[in-house]
Amino acid sequence: MNASVPLLKTENFWQGQWQGAPTRFAVTNPATGEQLAEVADATPEQAGLAVQAALDAFASWSATAADERAALLQRWQQLLLAHQGELALLLTLEQGKPLAEAKGEIAYGASYLQWFAEEARRVYGDTIPAASTDKRILVLKQPVGVVTAITPWNFPNAMIVRKAAAALATGCTFVVKPAQQTPLSALALAELALQAGIPAGVFNVLASSDAKGIGEVFTQDPRVAKFSFTGSTAVGKTLLAQCAQGVKRVSMELGGNAPFIVFDDADLDAAVQGLLASKFRNAGQTCVCTNRVYVQASVAEAFSKKVQQAVARLRLGNGCDHGVDLGPLIDEAACRKVEALVQDALASGANLICGGQRQSPDSLFYQPTVLSKVDDRMAVAKQEIFGPVLALQSFDTEAEVLGKANATDYGLAAYFYSRDIGRIFRVAEGLQFGMVGVNEGIISNAAAPFGGVKQSGYGREGSKYGLDDYLDIKYLCLGGL
Numbered sequence: 001m002n003a004s005v006p007l008l009k010t011e012n013f014w015q016g017q018w019q020g021a022p023t024r025f026a027v028t029n030p031a032t033g034e035q036l037a038e039v040a041d042a043t044p045e046q047a048g049l050a051v052q053a054a055l056d057a058f059a060s061w062s063a064t065a066a067d068e069r070a071a072l073l074q075r076w077q078q079l080l081l082a083h084q085g086e087l088a089l090l091l092t093l094e095q096g097k098p099l100a101e102a103k104g105e106i107a108y109g110a111s112y113l114q115w116f117a118e119e120a121r122r123v124y125g126d127t128i129p130a131a132s133t134d135k136r137i138l139v140l141k142q143p144v145g146v147v148t149a150i151t152p153w154n155f156p157n158a159m160i161v162r163k164a165a166a167a168l169a170t171g172c173t174f175v176v177k178p179a180q181q182t183p184l185s186a187l188a189l190a191e192l193a194l195q196a197g198i199p200a201g202v203f204n205v206l207a208s209s210d211a212k213g214i215g216e217v218f219t220q221d222p223r224v225a226k227f228s229f230t231g232s233t234a235v236g237k238t239l240l241a242q243c244a245q246g247v248k249r250v251s252m253e254l255g256g257n258a259p260f261i262v263f264d265d266a267d268l269d270a271a272v273q274g275l276l277a278s279k280f281r282n283a284g285q286t287c288v289c290t291n292r293v294y295v296q297a298s299v300a301e302a303f304s305k306k307v308q309q310a311v312a313r314l315r316l317g318n319g320c321d322h323g324v325d326l327g328p329l330i331d332e333a334a335c336r337k338v339e340a341l342v343q344d345a346l347a348s349g350a351n352l353i354c355g356g357q358r359q360s361p362d363s364l365f366y367q368p369t370v371l372s373k374v375d376d377r378m379a380v381a382k383q384e385i386f387g388p389v390l391a392l393q394s395f396d397t398e399a400e401v402l403g404k405a406n407a408t409d410y411g412l413a414a415y416f417y418s419r420d421i422g423r424i425f426r427v428a429e430g431l432q433f434g435m436v437g438v439n440e441g442i443i444s445n446a447a448a449p450f451g452g453v454k455q456s457g458y459g460r461e462g463s464k465y466g467l468d469d470y471l472d473i474k475y476l477c478l479g480g481l
């Protein structure tokens with residue numbers, strides 16, 4: 001890959017400039033193993049420089065009119081859409097997802113820029129009736145300051161934009177470290193921010209192979225006001241502990257273990273469609289992907305047949321090829337994890353309905369797989385699978401399945417299908433998850449609050465609530481009036 005992709009950038013970006021590094025690291029295409037680029041490998045010292053650039057920019061950026069920030073975010077959004085094809089290609093090359101999904105991700109990311117450009121104008125304060133007549137109580141909302149962020153490889157564009165759009169809309173400045181596997185999408189975003197006229201130091205990107213070193217600066221540098229993370233619960237806990245030292249504001253979007261429940265009154269065809277969308281999107285590598293499928297016993301066999309037929313139609317292949325539904329997994333470690341989960345399930349009594357292995361032993365293409373007779377003691381039901389493995393089990397009663405669905409430390413997304421209005425409310429209210437899809441397998445949207453409860457984290461991205469993660473509340477007491 002070379003100059004034929006103008007948005008291919010291989011230096012880091014802070015203070016409005018492309019910045020080199022003492023060493024570089026390789027980015028490879030998971031579909032082919034081909035090396036795509038060598039990217040400047042930012043050091044922790046450079047992370048400190050980027051934080052300083054963000055701090056320097058904060059005074060003027062936070063003082064700009066909301067309208068001006070909104071206009072810049074909108075210009076950035078338009079550039080994302082104008083370059084949608086090119087950004088999607090870069091994304092597929094480094095991440096593997098089918099091009100159509102990658103294009104969808106660019107549009108999805110851009111939608112947050114539009115949403116928060118509009119929301120930037122609505123950072124309302126309050127006046128509160130005071131207890132005595134010589135006083136007035138006012139509440140202001142102010143940007144927290146410099147925000148640092150660490151993002152994962154599964155949505156190399158949207159996970160960054162979703163955070164940056166909210167942060168920049170409020171007047172915060174932003175420094176992000178993308179995942180080592182997918183820095184090219186992040187650096188392309190920086191190029192478009194530059195073209196959009198986002199001022200120097202407001203949006204900064206540091207690609208690095210030293211996640212731990214950069215993470216320490218991001219979570220412990222006193223110049224940083226807030227840290228926002230999307231990734232695994234295990235890493236999130238470490239970073240939270242690091243943030244505790246300086247009592248930093250944090251947002252944590254961590255792992256999930258989404259249940260998908262099919263009641264016997266459901267529209268089974270719609271449920272199959274919703275399940276496939278929620279399970280196999282990004283080859284199962286999203287934190288809201290279905291992890292456990294519970295089907296009411298009386299429809300379990302019929303449902304399993306329909307699932308099998310639908311899965312047989314899925315095409316696994318290079319995301320750049322036309323008509324492909326699933327690309328490769330991100331790396332060898334991801335493939336090994338999925339293999340181990342499937343082997344453990346089969347050894348513990350699950351049935352293999354289809355799939356169950358890689359397409360060829362030396363590739364990262366794992367076949368879409370269906371297991372039945374899974375139970376909740378198996379690792380495949382307890383851990384986040386992060387792969388194209390659909391694990392079916394059956395249940396008898398509503399109370400039983402609600403108990404099973406909630407019996408997890410995670411609380412990100414849950415899904416269920418039913419046409420009974422009473423049941424819909426009972427189950428939706430009883431599920432201990434931050435997001436619930438009711439007769440719907442795809443729930444993400446810029447207008448809706450994305451986030452979890454329990455060990456899936458806290459904070460919300462998108463929606464009218466999303467700005468609050470980047471705002472401090474200040475109470476003014478006016479006396480002597």
Ligand code: ADP
Nearest residue numbers: 150151152178179180211212215230231232235
């Ligand atoms: P995933 O399983 O999606 O790779 P991780 O939580 O391992 O989830 O990675 C998400 C992000 O966290 C990536 O950008 C990765 O580089 C970063 N990361 C991983 N370990 C650490 C760490 N110890 N400190 C800071 N960041 C980390």
